[in-house]
Structure formats: C-alpha cells, structure tokens
Amino acid sequence: MQQQIIRIVPQLRRFAFALTGNHADADDLLQNTIEKLLRQAPEGDEQDLTKWAFRVCKNLWIDEYRSRKVRSQATTQPELTDNQTVDGEHAIQSEIALNQVNQAMDKLPDDQRSLIALIALEGKSYKEAAAALDLPMGTVMSRLARARSALAEYLKVTPQETNA
Structure with a gap:
C-alpha cells in the first residue's frame, strides 16, 4: 500500500496546491493527507485508494479552511516571501497572470475550486x-x-478565450 501512496503523491500535491493556493499550505495539507492514508487506508485496489485519497485531501482542506485564511494573510506580507527576482518582461507577465489566476481561484467556493483542480489541473475526466x-x-x-464562468468573469476573459 505504501507503494500505491507513493505513486499518487504528485497528483495529491498538485490537488492540494490548487485548493490552498500556496506551496507551504499545500505541503502541510499533503502531509496531513498522507498521514491519514497511512493510518486508515481502505483495503482494495489502487483506484479505490486514489479516489479515497482525493476525498480525504478535500475534507482535510475544508476542516482547516478557517486557519488557512490566517496563514494566507501572513504569507502575503512581502517580508515573508522569497526575494528572488527574474529579469524579463515575459517572466513578469507570467507571474502577474499566475497571481491573477490564484486570486480568482481563491474567490471560488471550495466545491468549485476542487473540481477545477481535479479536471483542469489534474486532467481527470x-x-x-x-x-x-x-x-x-x-x-x-x-x-x-459555474466555476469556469466565474473564473472568466474574475479574469475578464471572453468566452472564446476560455475554450482555447
């Protein structure tokens, strides 16, 4: 079972990041998810474990949502972020776009954010x-x-651009 968990860790980490919006919180959520999986993993095949792992991750995130707001406010302070600078217009535009998407994702309700994460980021059907x-x-x-429509509105994207 540990080998099955090891195989799904990258997917769970991306899902946790999509839910939390920052790497530190995503790593904490991933660690809590893996701890719970190791303590209470269901018997069955890897497919059952994968489904259950995503559900555990989502439920742990919902449980910790209030404390996440406090942590996210602390991480937005400039003195707590990495001071890496990259020259180049493209790098700056990419960072601005990523920040806009993260802010838009933060505005979505948890149920919509988790679906966007699974389908758009994880590539799940x-x-x-x-x-x-x-x-x-x-x-x-x-x-x-509704999530796609809300994201398009937050990002002021026309419907033709969201299909690209």
Missing part, C-alpha cells in the same frame, strides 16, 4: 472527478460550468 468527490455526474458538470 468528469467521471473520475465525480467518483473522487462522491458527486453525481450532473453536479460535477454544473459546478464546473
């Missing part, structure tokens, strides 16, 4: 996301549509 979050397929589709 609607069916896989529905199974991982224990939701009906129709709920996944409607929440994802």
Whole structure:
C-alpha cells in the first residue's frame, strides 16, 4: 500500500496546491493527507485508494479552511516571501497572470475550486472527478460550468478565450 501512496503523491500535491493556493499550505495539507492514508487506508485496489485519497485531501482542506485564511494573510506580507527576482518582461507577465489566476481561484467556493483542480489541473475526466468527490455526474458538470464562468468573469476573459 505504501507503494500505491507513493505513486499518487504528485497528483495529491498538485490537488492540494490548487485548493490552498500556496506551496507551504499545500505541503502541510499533503502531509496531513498522507498521514491519514497511512493510518486508515481502505483495503482494495489502487483506484479505490486514489479516489479515497482525493476525498480525504478535500475534507482535510475544508476542516482547516478557517486557519488557512490566517496563514494566507501572513504569507502575503512581502517580508515573508522569497526575494528572488527574474529579469524579463515575459517572466513578469507570467507571474502577474499566475497571481491573477490564484486570486480568482481563491474567490471560488471550495466545491468549485476542487473540481477545477481535479479536471483542469489534474486532467481527470468528469467521471473520475465525480467518483473522487462522491458527486453525481450532473453536479460535477454544473459546478464546473459555474466555476469556469466565474473564473472568466474574475479574469475578464471572453468566452472564446476560455475554450482555447
């Protein structure tokens, strides 16, 4: 089972980052998820473990959401961030765009953010996301549509640009 957990760690880390919006909180969430998996992992195949792991990660995030707000306020202070500077217009524009997307993701409700993370970032199918979050397929589709629409509005993107 430990080998199965090791194989899904990269996916869980990306999912945790999508939920939290910063690396430090994502690493904490990942660690808590793995600890819980090692203590209480279900018996079954790797597919069951993967679904369960995503569900555990999401539920732990919901449990820690209030404390995350305090941590995220602390991490936005300039004296606490890395002071790495990169020259170049492209690097600056990429960083600005990433910050805008992270801010837009932070505005989404947790249920929409977790779906965007699973489908857009992890590349899961609607069916896989529905199974991982224990939701009906129709709920996944409607929440994802609302999430995409909200992100487009937050980012002021036209509908044609979101399909690219």
